[in-house]
Amino acid sequence: MNDHMPYMTKLRFPQGLPTRQQVLDFIAQSDEPAGKREMAKAFGLKGTEKIALKALLKDMADEGLIDGNRSAFHAMGGVPKVTVLRIVEIDEGEPVAVPDSWQPDDASPPPRIRVIEPRGKQRDRNAALRVGDRVLARTEEAGNGWIAHPMKKLQGGEEQxxxxxxxxxxxxxxxxxxxxxxxxxxxxxxxxxxxxxxxxxxxxxxxxxxxxxxxxxxxxxxxxxxxxxxxxxxxHGIPFVFPEGAVTEAEVAAKLPLSEDTREDLRHLPIVAIDPADARDHDDAIWAEPDGEDGFKALVAIADVSYYVRPGGETDREARKRGNSVYFPDRVVPMLPEVLSADVCSLKSGADRAAMACHLTIDSSGHIRDWRFTRAVVRIAEVIAYEEAQRRIDAAGSHHPPTPSFEEEGEQALKAPSSLEEGVGGGGGANDGGGGAKTVSIQVLQNLWSAWRLLEKARHARDPLNLDLPERRVVLNSEGKIAEIAIRERLDAHKLIEEYMIAANVAALHMGADYVKANLAPLGLRARRADKVGDRIYVEGNMAAGLGAVYGGATVCAWYPITPSTSLAEAFTEFCGDYRTDPATGKARYAIVQAEDEIASIGMVVGA
CATH class of the missing domain: 2.40.50 (OB fold (Dihydrolipoamide Acetyltransferase, E2P))
Structure with a gap:
């Protein structure tokens, strides 16, 4: 009998399928990892009883009683050696976490665990943890508390x-x-x-x-x-969490070198980006200089995203899901991981960037006489807000100093007036994060404006359809509340950028047409100019319906959803501003309401 005592002491658990409490007792008393095999051995289970144990453990995990996997289970209430943690606070730069799943029997609060982030090169490969992040971590006791070492950052729950x-x-x-x-x-x-x-x-x-x-x-x-x-x-189901694979792929791609051997080096040109003052990223920039024949050489540089995002990759698949970045008054949901969208694929001042460059030759009548496209390396001289660019041009007035030669311009381009020596100076520029970038000379902007006037001259000669619709922006106050919904002032600076972008796209269209003619069989398609509209009004359908509603006597418009809106409601709003405003008092004689749901909007219209 004494020979069998150690064996009996080792068993010490009743034989047969255990209850939930017996499973918890076994896990609590086990000195080794408590997996299914160890439990089956301790309770003397065989055959179908092992299958029943597996189902029991699964149910207990679903009920939150235990936390674990196939190899080891842990009773909830303790801190497993390897577990999932959720970051709840950043305390003086140090993440603090709690167990992601915490349901102890005694209702005790979850322990706060200090997370030790990796340092050195390993830290460089991983983005800093933020509140809300989930990590798989290895935990250990330290004094009266716990510390954790992250092993892997987990993707945000798609079922949130x-x-x-x-x-x-x-x-x-x-x-x-x-x-x-x-x-x-x-x-x-x-x-x-x-x-x-x-x-x-x-x-x-x-x-x-x-x-x-x-x-x-x-x-x-x-x-x-x-x-x-x-x-x-x-x-609206807007994807806002990038899978770990896409983030890792983007971080690797962001480190790709830029070589002058495979790209045209345009870093000597004083290229500028003109964007909204609150722009979070910059994807295009422009440059122009006289060609000596009453025309201009111009350049449109577009961030070369295709260099970093390859077809079929995880980043590409995530970008296809999104289609575009989504901007809100207080945040942006980017189409690409931030290391790309807000960094290497953003044309920041003073930084070398990969770009697709469209070289244009503009003649004295404003027509594009020649073009070519190259992959290039650019270094943006300055990022300027629309308002600031317009202010500088207006301040220069009609004074146009003699156009310098290319060599002289290269020396003068980054020399700024003393009042604008550092940063964006006297009026502020777009937020590019460049920090301390020099401001370009007024001659650089005047060249851009002069080339634009030629392009605009040709545009007027073509007599194109021009829908100059107002753009609205939401202005928040210091408390994050909506202060006003303002209409952006339409400046020549806006028209200038639009005209350069149109010119580059027309050049791309011609390049595609030339390729088709040279490499593909005739398509049998022919384009011809239609007769001009004459005295008829040429207008888009929803705009016509909005104008008709005003002339029909409508004074109230209520609609849902707010976003995406409808061009019919926007047209009605615009025409009401023109024809439903008392000219003597300026008082609006109409009501525009964005309702919280469909029923509310119907009720408002019926009540009106």
Whole structure:
């Protein structure tokens, strides 16, 4: 009997399929990783009992009782040696995390774990952790607390849901989704500190639908101004999280070298980017100089995104999902990972950038006489806001100093008046993050304006359709609330950029046509100029309908959704401003309402 005592002591668990509590007791008392094999051996399970144990462990994981995988399980309430953590705070530059899944029996709060980020070269390969990030980490005790070493940054949950917390009569939490396509509230199993009425981001608490949702981020007041963009992102399904593979691919691509052996070196030209003052990235820039024959040589440089994003790659697939970057008053959801969209694919001043360059030869009548396209390396001399560029040209007035030779211009291009010596000076420029970039000489801008006037002259001769529609921008105050919805002032600087972009696109069209003629069989297509419209009005259908509504006596317009809007409502708004405003008092005699849903908009119109 004594010979068998060690064996009996080692077993010490009742034989047969264990209960949930017995599984938790075994995990708590185990000195080794507690996997299915160890449990089956300890409880003496065989055959179908092992299958039943596997199903039991899966149910317990779905219910949040245990956390683990095929090789080792851990009781919730302790901190596993390897687990998923969620960053909840950045304390003096150091991330602080809590276990991503925390449901202890004693209702104790989750431990706050200090995250030790990698340093040196390994740190350079990984983006800094931010609040809301999830990481797979190795944990260890340190004094009276815990520290964690990240092993892998995890992708944000694709099944996340945004909604407002509601409490029923029993105090149970429910998530009312902001997406009206989800008709029913969803039970919340873990409020994560959220309170009734708060806007939250939640994700499934387990693999089973019975697990409910757990709150992973508390966003605050759902009526706060900055909450609207978050709601719009989730309501319209705008992808805002990049998979780890796409981010890693982009980070590797961002380090690709730029070689003068394979690209035309244009860094000696004083190329400038003219953009909105609040632009977050810059994808085009221009340059021009007289050609000595009453015409101009001009250049349009476009950020060469194709150098960094290759067809079929993960970054390319993610970009196809998005189609474009989405701009909100308080944030931008980029089409590409930020290391590309806001850095190497943005034409920042003073930095070498890959670009597609369109070289144009403009004659004295404003016609494009020659063009060529190259891949190039450019270094933007300055990024200037539209308003600042216009201010400098207006300040120069009609005074046009003698046009310098190319060599003289190269010396003068980066010499600025003393009042504008550093940065963007006297009026501010677009936010390019360049920091300390020199301002270009006024001659650089005057050359651009002179070339534009030739292009504009040819444009007027063509008598094209010109829809000069107003652009509106949302202005936020210091508290993030909407201060006004203002119409952007239409400047010559805006028209200048538009004309250069049109010229480059027309050149690309001609290049494509030349290629077809040289390499493909005749297509049998012929374009001819149609008769001019004469005294008839040539107008787009929705604009005509908007004008007809005004002449028909309409005075109220209510519509949904707000975004995307409809050109019919925009046309009606524009014509009301012209024909429904009291000329004596300037008072509006119309109402424009963007409703919160379809029923509200119908009710407003019926009531009117």
């Amino acid at each position: 849901m945004m909604g407002v917390v509601e409490l029923d009569g029993a105090g149970k939490g429910w998530l009312a989704p902001v997406d009206k396509r989800v008709r029913n509230a969803v039970p919340i199993s873990d409020l994560g500190g959220a309170e009734k009425g708060q806007l939250v981001l939640a994700e499934p608490a387990g693999r089973s639908p019975r697990s409910g949702m757990k709150v992973v981020a508390v966003l605050g007041d759902p009526l706060a101004p900055r909450a609207f963009s978050l709601i719009a992102i989730h309501k």
